[in-house]
Amino acid sequence: MIKNRLRIGSICLSNDNKVIYYVIGKQDLLKIFNIFDKQALNTSKNLNYLAFKEAYYLWYDRIKNNNNNDLIEKILSIKNSVNRKRISFTQPKNHKIIITPYWLLGFIEGEGTFFVRKTIALGFGISQTKSELNVLETIKIFLLNLPGVMDLNINKENTKVVQCYIESKAKNERSKPMVNIRITDLNYIKKVLVPFLNNLTWFSKKEQDYKDWKIILAFICEGKHFTKEGEEVIYLINRGMNIRRLTTNKFMFPKIDLNDRIGNLLKSPSNYEIHENGKIFLVSKGKYLKGRGKIHIEVYNDKDKIVKIFNSIKECAQYFNICRSTVSRRLDLGKFFIFDNERYLIKRKWILP
Numbered sequence: 001m002i003k004n005r006l007r008i009g010s011i012c013l014s015n016d017n018k019v020i021y022y023v024i025g026k027q028d029l030l031k032i033f034n035i036f037d038k039q040a041l042n043t044s045k046n047l048n049y050l051a052f053k054e055a056y057y058l059w060y061d062r063i064k065n066n067n068n069n070d071l072i073e074k075i076l077s078i079k080n081s082v083n084r085k086r087i088s089f090t091q092p093k094n095h096k097i098i099i100t101p102y103w104l105l106g107f108i109e110g111e112g113t114f115f116v117r118k119t120i121a122l123g124f125g126i127s128q129t130k131s132e133l134n135v136l137e138t139i140k141i142f143l144l145n146l147p148g149v150m151d152l153n154i155n156k157e158n159t160k161v162v163q164c165y166i167e168s169k170a171k172n173e174r175s176k177p178m179v180n181i182r183i184t185d186l187n188y189i190k191k192v193l194v195p196f197l198n199n200l201t202w203f204s205k206k207e208q209d210y211k212d213w214k215i216i217l218a219f220i221c222e223g224k225h226f227t228k229e230g231e232e233v234i235y236l237i238n239r240g241m242n243i244r245r246l247t248t249n250k251f252m253f254p255k256i257d258l259n260d261r262i263g264n265l266l267k268s269p270s271n272y273e274i275h276e277n278g279k280i281f282l283v284s285k286g287k288y289l290k291g292r293g294k295i296h297i298e299v300y301n302d303k304d305k306i307v308k309i310f311n312s313i314k315e316c317a318q319y320f321n322i323c324r325s326t327v328s329r330r331l332d333l334g335k336f337f338i339f340d341n342e343r344y345l346i347k348r349k350w351i352l353p
Contacts, residue, residue, distance in 0.1 A: 008025070009023040010022060039077055042098065043128070114212075116216055116234065124218065125180060128179055136163055143192075224271050236258050236261075313328060
């Protein structure tokens with residue numbers, strides 16, 4: 001697709017089954033320069049590009065240069081200071097990091113990961129070396145300003161919904177310290193990240209990982225990951241995602257059979273039931289769901305009107321100046337109580353994950 005759109009360059013298959021697109025012609029490289037000069041690269045690749053362009057002009061202007069030995073030394077010096085050999089990561093003073101939806105999508109297709117934890121919890125991440133900290137921090141700001149964030153009542157200045165952190169040390173002697181973006185908050189994933197990515201056109205096989213990840217999200221939102229079938233299907237889907245999607249993967253399973261199981265599970269009724277007491281009942285387990293989802297506490301007056309809503313038992317306890325165990329007991333009893341000479345009733349309302 002890239003080659004067809006630019007109408008330059010060549011494609012070849014390497015010995016390790018990687019597809020390589022390369023551009024080497026003098027005039028063709030100028031076309032690449034024209035693209036990158038209009039919009040600078042965000043990461044340290046920009047420094048490598050500027051160094052490469054310098055070497056390009058040194059080489060093709062060599063006729064004007066009387067000392068070819070100095071010229072070769074300069075080009076070799078540039079070669080030995082880029083990519084993995086780079087030690088300086090200071091961008092030009094006029095360099096600006098600009099995050100757009102499609103730039104971020106391209107970055108995700110190359111560097112992003114959609115993963116499933118052993119506890120069957122979803123996560124999304126981007127990892128880069130520590131030198132790209134400014135880029136990832138700018139991505140975090142972009143993600144916290146997407147449509148739908150305001151509805152989640154997120155404090156953008158101090159939030160763990162979109163985490164950006166530096167690893168304390170490198171994994172081994174050959175690696176460098178990494179900086180990571182991690183998103184595991186289910187509400188953010190469901191209400192912000194997925195709608196954002198759904199509106200974009202994907203260009204790589206990473207889209208299939210995203211689609212599989214969304215199927216697992218659908219199972220989790222209906223509590224189907226608590227069923228034996230749901231757990232097994234999620235395990236099989238996960239075993240075919242990311243690097244395990246490669247055809248060289250030794251783990252094989254009947255794809256047609258898995259697709260049938262996914263379809264049947266998607267069509268099956270939700271495993272969640274919300275009962276009159278406001279609790280979520282887990283059908284497959286025959287018991288109420290505890291410690292999951294998000295609870296709201298609704299306060300009713302004696303005219304059966306909602307007069308206040310709290311986002312947690314703790315908030316409710318602080319407002320009425322009582323302990324949390326008293327709030328829990330009153331929720332279970334479902335009886336009116338007196339506060340400031342007024343009668344109130346509190347009810348829990350679980351927000352499904």
